[in-house]
Amino acid sequence: SQTIHQWPATLVQPVxxxxxxxxxxxxxxxxxxxxxxxxxxxxxQLLFYSVGIGQISSEVPQNLSASxxxxxxxxxxxxxxxLSDSGFYLCAWRWTGGNTEAFFGQGTRLxxx
Amino acid sequence: GESVGLHLPTLSVQEGDxxxxxxxxxxxxxxxxxxxxxxxxxxxxxxxxxxxxxDKRQGQRVTVLLNKTVKHLSLQIAATQPGDSAVYFCAENxxxxxxxxxxxxxxxxxxxx
Numbered sequence: 001s002q003t004i005h006q007w008p009a010t011l012v013q014p015v016x017x018x019x020x021x022x023x024x025x026x027x028x029x030x031x032x033x034x035x036x037x038x039x040x041x042x043x044x045q046l047l048f049y050s051v052g053i054g055q056i057s058s059e060v061p062q063n064l065s066a067s068x069x070x071x072x073x074x075x076x077x078x079x080x081x082x083l084s085d086s087g088f089y090l091c092a093w094r095w096t097g098g099n100t101e102a103f104f105g106q107g108t109r110l111x112x113x
Numbered sequence: 114g115e116s117v118g119l120h121l122p123t124l125s126v127q128e129g130d131x132x133x134x135x136x137x138x139x140x141x142x143x144x145x146x147x148x149x150x151x152x153x154x155x156x157x158x159x160x161x162x163x164x165x166x167x168d169k170r171q172g173q174r175v176t177v178l179l180n181k182t183v184k185h186l187s188l189q190i191a192a193t194q195p196g197d198s199a200v201y202f203c204a205e206n207x208x209x210x211x212x213x214x215x216x217x218x219x220x221x222x223x224x225x226x
Contacts (some may be wrong), residue, residue: 002174042218043216044216046207046215059209059213090156092156094214098212099145102146104156104158107155109154
């Protein structure tokens with residue numbers, strides 16, 4: 001069976017510090033991978049997606065970047081965090097084709113202070 | 114732009130009653146829809162999906178109805194239980210090549226005893 005792991009679960013970082021959130025998927029190959037951000041009481045905003053190793057598409061301009069160094073590894077990064085980067089970050093994967101559900105990790109609660 | 118949205122931000126129902134959560138979508142070319150349940154501090158969990166060639170699909174205590182004429186989607190939960198209390202999102206395939214899901218803002222369902 002497939003599983004998705006996302007860590008850390010919570011993170012408190014000072015403004016201006018770097019960020020690295022990691023997500024890994026097990027039990028499948030060549031998945032589509034996604035990073036979403038969710039503000040409190042709001043819906044999910046797509047940040048990045050990847051259809052293959054080294055292929056990253058950004059949906060919104062921001063202070064964040066993503067990388068996919070391995071087939072089942074997706075990393076969300078920032079060189080210098082802003083207060084506005086606070087939020088709930090969710091990693092997800094999906095089989096290619098677009099007619100199945102996306103599977104989500106448990107999320108990372110990031111608070112920038 | 115095209116979007117997926119929800120009619121009601123909050124819904125309060127009594128335990129044992131049926132719940133109906135509504136969703137409107139604007140992209141008439143959408144071919145796949147999903148309902149997710151999200152509990153506080155957790156990632157969204159898949160509930161049920163439906164393809165555009167169907168009008169209705171049933172699961173365990175849940176039914177999704179799709180009305181393509183008015184671009185409306187609904188989730189019906191039978192005999193609502195306290196454990197059903199959560200935020201519910203509808204989602205559709207986005208237009209990008211990565212098949213990312215576009216999410217609505219969510220409806221908070223509160224089940225009272």
